Amino acid sequence: MGWWRGYVAVVVWCCVSVVCRVGFGGDAGLQIVTASRTTPEYTRRSEGDVIELSDGRLLLVSMEFSGDGSDFAKTRLVAQESADGGLTWGQHRVVTETADGDMNVYSPNLIAARDGGVLLLFMRQHRAGELTNHVWKSRDGGATFVPYSEFVPRGDFSLCNATVKRLASGRLLLPANPPVPGQRAETGPYAATVLWSDDDGLTWSVSESRVQLPLRGAMEPHVEQTADGRVLMVLRNQLGRLYMSESVDDGVSWSTARPTDLISPESCPELTRIPGTDDLLMIWNNSFDPKFRSHFGRRSPLTAAVSRDGGRSWQNVRDIETDQARAFSNPGCRFTRSGKAIVNYWTCEYLADWRMQDVIDLRVAVIDRSWFYGAGTEAAAGPAGAVVQREIGSRRELFVDRFLIERMRDLELRLQQPVLAEPTxxxxxxxxxxxxxxxxxxxxxxxxxxxxxxxxxxxxxxxxxxxxxxxxxxxxxxxxxxxxxxxxxxxxxxxxxxxxxxxxxxxxxxxxxxxxxxxxxxxxxxxxxxxxxxxxxxxxxxxxxxxxxxxxxxxxxxxxxxxxxxxxxxxxxxxxxxxxxxxxxxxxxxxxxxxxxxxxxxxxxxxxxxxxxxxxxxxxxxxxxxxxxxxxxxxxxxxxxxxxxxxxxxxxxxxxxxxxxxxxxxxxxxxxxxxxxxxxxxxxxxxxxxxxxxxxxxxxxxxxxxxLDGFASLHAGADGGEMTTWPLVFAGKRLFLNYATSAGGSVRGELRNAAGEPLPGFGLADCKSLVGDEIEGQMEWPGGDLTQWVGQPVRLHLELQEADVYALQFRD
Known part of the structure; x- marks a missing residue:
């Protein structure tokens, strides 16, 4: 165990304490401060993690970049403390530097050890694609850290900040981001997996599962355990939505990743449990624009949403930061014993050509737990409070993607299989x-x-x-x-x-x-x-x-x-x-x-x-x-x-x-x-x-x-399910569905205003159920034709049981 002798085992303190406050958020229960500002010597201060110590102080470990501040610049890990719940932060102290001959040191993660100590997990990047992961340990409340274990030496298991979690079994789960097998670590595409430790960080095992997605792949995974014992993994990607995988064996194996209802650019999301509840909290960038120069959309706003059903749907969508001229990225969230969320993330301005500049500050948002349950949209419909609507006119729209779908429950988009015809x-x-x-x-x-x-x-x-x-x-x-x-x-x-x-x-x-x-x-x-x-x-x-x-x-x-x-x-x-x-x-x-x-x-x-x-x-x-x-x-x-x-x-x-x-x-x-x-x-x-x-x-x-139209369908089994569209702006007096049900199945619909409230005379109870199999079946309500709603944003809510809906069209 003498491999760490070349490293300094004590923390170097700076003697001056400063307050770096950017100001308070406009909502009660939300306060935002700048914990670390850039300097001419260290042009980027970013990616960190926070832990509450036994005496109530908060310890923040983050990264400082010298030179041009790029991902490949030389770095060091630094620590700061707060004695007032995260509203002010003391001057930094150096925890560890880039080792001689290495590229940098990266991605701090903090978690409490079983014996009352503090574990610091990070990676040393020796050169592009060659990494070693480390655990250091503090037994004096974060004043000093000493090396504790080294794992996956000179491998390619890249880490992200603030991702380590302890499961109900006591297992430590650390998400990692190797390249897809056979691909280069420098360029990707990347896969997602986890490392785990059952002896409190001393030794580690690697999952053989690799979660994969198209384009650059499945990146910067974050994990959290649900109330029913599943472990969810949320993924950065280039597909326009957050994707999730799940494990039912404490991270040993992982399912195929599936899209969520949450739109997203290529940026890092955070997933955690809200203490005292069974609810999940997602923090991410609630935007997507495939034509945007950088990362398929702005990394703004920085948004929070709550799931009460184990990650299947998301409500109470609220924005933490909204400045469209800035990026907000790599959030990490830890809750204190008093119930406050301490969210750290980095921020920078966008340049005139919409590239992100390399002058980056580290911010902390201090958020009351109750704030996350405040007024917000019912599901992720774009930036909180904004109107995201689909201008479909009288076009026929097929359920071959999620273009119409804001959220759905207990339904699936099912690919239909063509049938081989008799030879001619x-x-x-x-x-x-x-x-x-x-x-x-x-x-x-x-x-x-x-x-x-x-x-x-x-x-x-x-x-x-x-x-x-x-x-x-x-x-x-x-x-x-x-x-x-x-x-x-x-x-x-x-x-x-x-x-x-x-x-x-x-x-x-x-x-x-x-x-x-x-x-x-x-x-x-x-x-x-x-x-x-x-x-x-x-x-x-x-x-x-x-x-x-x-x-x-x-x-x-x-x-x-x-x-x-x-x-x-x-x-x-x-x-x-x-x-x-x-x-x-x-x-x-x-x-x-x-x-x-x-x-x-x-x-x-x-x-x-x-x-x-x-x-x-x-x-x-x-x-x-x-x-x-x-x-x-x-x-x-x-x-x-x-x-x-x-x-x-x-x-x-x-x-x-x-x-x-x-x-x-x-x-x-x-x-x-x-x-x-x-x-x-x-x-x-x-x-x-x-x-x-x-x-x-x-x-x-x-x-x-x-x-006809039958490439794929919105499908419900015997237990039924429901779907709600984004607000639709349509033209036409009537709504037609291409649908099929079993003899015991049905399709019912409801029209709602943009806020999600049922329109009088067009509710589920008013709708005549569709039962049968029609290429163009009209959905009817006693409220009459739809002329009065033409040109206005209207949501369509469908409930299906033993049914498939292939397409819809508003027309005369």
């Missing part, structure tokens, strides 16, 4: 990269025929064309356009390398498009770039110009089906194309154009979960709700015999893909031939093939069917 006696050509276009009452199918090509864009490849009047029975017209193997008696429309490799057409619905350019297409490889083609009839094609219209050189790209369309909602052309994310994973880029010739700088969308290859994107406007883009990409598993399956994703305009549904949408199935490479590609475009049916075409030529 008149199939189209076997598809490789296929596209199906509905042109009036004619279905047009385009597909590559590789004809033994040895590489992408090889000379033998051609594009074939088929037709159908019902989307089920197909013909292969003899067009006489292209000579193949000495004959023109074929259905080939294009034979021009390398464009036939991934020739992907679409019907251009742009207002005013010239008749001779009614159809457009993209095709090409990374060497040629993507060339633009146009056609007046979908059969005779010409290049729009000789040069490519889209090029990309950052990494290998275009070696898949690259799709484009005119977006009615965005008023521009949109292209989703294949690239290799950071040279490793097959992924998706997005670019836009006003004229189909000049395209914007491509933006990587990063829809991949860790280690996941997205082979195609197949992103398309849904034909019954073109503002909603649905995607049916193929997921490629190179480590599993190069097998494939098909996913379901969505996007709204320029936003990133929504991955509410992580599992496969269409599995390979019983046929062994479908378990190899290139065995499961969906054709571009889902099409309506019956009054209540739509079809998905899949290689080699299979047809899967599902109900």
């Amino acid at each position: 006696t008149e199939p189209a050509d076997a598809m490789e990269y296929g596209t199906v276009i509905r042109d009036g009452d004619l279905f047009r199918l385009y597909t590559r025929d590789g004809r033994g090509a040895k590489f992408d864009g090889d000379e033998p490849e051609v594009t074939r064309y088929c037709e159908s009047r019902d989307g089920v029975h197909w013909t292969k017209p003899r067009l006489g356009l292209v000579e193949v193997d000495g004959s023109r008696e074929n259905n080939v429309i294009l034979k021009e390398a390398p464009y036939c490799h991934n020739f992907s057409p679409f019907l251009d619905v742009r207002p005013g498009v010239p008749a001779e350019e009614r159809f457009k297409a993209l095709g090409g490889t990374v060497k040629s770039g993507l060339a633009a083609f146009v056609s007046g009839d979908g059969i005779h094609w010409r290049k729009l110009r000789s040069e490519p219209v889209i090029t990309y050189t950052k990494e290998y790209a275009f070696d898949s089906q690259n799709v484009a369309f005119w977006s009615e909602s965005e008023g521009q052309y949109v292209c989703y194309f294949r690239h290799f994310l950071e040279g490793q994973l097959r992924s998706v880029c997005r670019t836009t154009s006003s004229d189909f010739v000049n395209w914007s700088e491509p933006v990587p969308l990063r829809p991949n979960f860790p280690g996941e290859h997205i082979y195609t994107s197949l992103t398309q406007p849904y034909f019954r709700a073109p503002h909603l883009y649905v995607a049916t990409p193929t997921r490629f598993h190179p480590g599993r015999g190069e097998s494939t399956d098909i996913l379901f994703m969505t996007a709204r305009g320029s936003s990133h893909y929504d991955r509410t549904f992580r599992e496969a949408w269409i599995r390979p199935g019983l046929d062994p031939a479908r378990w190899g490479n290139r065995s499961n590609y969906a054709a571009l475009n889902v099409q309506q093939t019956g009054v209540a049916e739509m079809s998905v075409y899949v290689t080699p030529f299979r047809r899967f069917v599902l109900r």
Whole structure:
């Protein structure tokens, strides 16, 4: 146990005590002070943790950064004390410095030891991605700390401040943030897990579970035990909402993370129990803006919410800080024995370009426990007191994401599985990269025929064309356009390398498009770039110009089906194309154009979960709700015999893909031939093939069917559940639902004002229950039609039992 001999085992005190107060909050029960201000030498003072000592004093240990104040600058851990409940803080004293040769010392955590001492947990970062975690112990009320244990030496288990918790069993639980297995610690993406100790911090074990999320991953986990013994983990991420995982075995294993009702930018949340109650407290940044320059939204406001049902729903949403010109981040909350919450967090100003400056102060909010139960919104509807509403007009909205949903209880968003239809006696050509276009009452199918090509864009490849009047029975017209193997008696429309490799057409619905350019297409490889083609009839094609219209050189790209369309909602052309994310994973880029010739700088969308290859994107406007883009990409598993399956994703305009549904949408199935490479590609475009049916075409030529709008549903089992939307601004006299119930099930609805109060004549008791199965079932109330509420924010509250709701639409 002599590994710490190189460290100073006593605390270096500064002799001057100062008061650093920023002022009191405007609400009774909320007081905010600055505990530590920056200096020219230490330009950032941030990330800390607080503990109440046995004599009632508060001890705060935080970080001081020298140099430029970046995350990689040299640091030291410093301590301050407060003798008046956190309203004033003494001058700092040094606890430990960055060791010689190391990068910095980071992420203080404080917790009471069983023997009355104080444990200080932190990490030393030797270099990027190489960390050692430490426990130091004080037996004299925080006056001095000495090394106690070292664990996961020179590993990559990064810690966050103020996260260590003691469970009812006595186990210490310390969340950690290693990279996803096989990924670099310097860049991520990151996974979340926990370390635990059953001997009060002397030795530690590591959970084998890794909680993972897309983009940068699952970051800065915080944990808390609920009244029923579960342990919840809340996660920073880039998906626009806080996600949670849970453990039922004291942190040994963890569930798949699921979204909460709380919107959030990429920032660190805090989760804790309110003492004397079974209630949970969340402190986080209640905002989200995917177009914001930094972290998908401002780290403001800093907001609190209470859950009385173990984290399933959140109420009493109240703002602690609201200045939109500042960021408030990395909150840590500890309650004193008198019931006051001591919340420490760092703050800085936003620069003119909305980057966060590196001059950072550490603040403390002292909050009465009763304050958290004061007047607030019923659930997280954006900044407390603000109006967040969805302007849906008379659009059809599908329950494929949480766009409409403010909160729900005992319901789930359930992905629906397409059903394989009987093989047709008149199939189209076997598809490789296929596209199906509905042109009036004619279905047009385009597909590559590789004809033994040895590489992408090889000379033998051609594009074939088929037709159908019902989307089920197909013909292969003899067009006489292209000579193949000495004959023109074929259905080939294009034979021009390398464009036939991934020739992907679409019907251009742009207002005013010239008749001779009614159809457009993209095709090409990374060497040629993507060339633009146009056609007046979908059969005779010409290049729009000789040069490519889209090029990309950052990494290998275009070696898949690259799709484009005119977006009615965005008023521009949109292209989703294949690239290799950071040279490793097959992924998706997005670019836009006003004229189909000049395209914007491509933006990587990063829809991949860790280690996941997205082979195609197949992103398309849904034909019954073109503002909603649905995607049916193929997921490629190179480590599993190069097998494939098909996913379901969505996007709204320029936003990133929504991955509410992580599992496969269409599995390979019983046929062994479908378990190899290139065995499961969906054709571009889902099409309506019956009054209540739509079809998905899949290689080699299979047809899967599902109900109209039926990609996913709001689902309730026998016990029932409920959902409340954000305030909706709609147009139309009536409300129609696409729904299905069992014989014993039902759907009822209630209209509420923006404040959540039922509208007279439109309550649950007034609503005629929907029982049955309808694509367009009208929800009716004795209050009459909805004309009086058009243009006003109205919430829709639904109660379901043994039922699915797929979509809704307000219209005349």
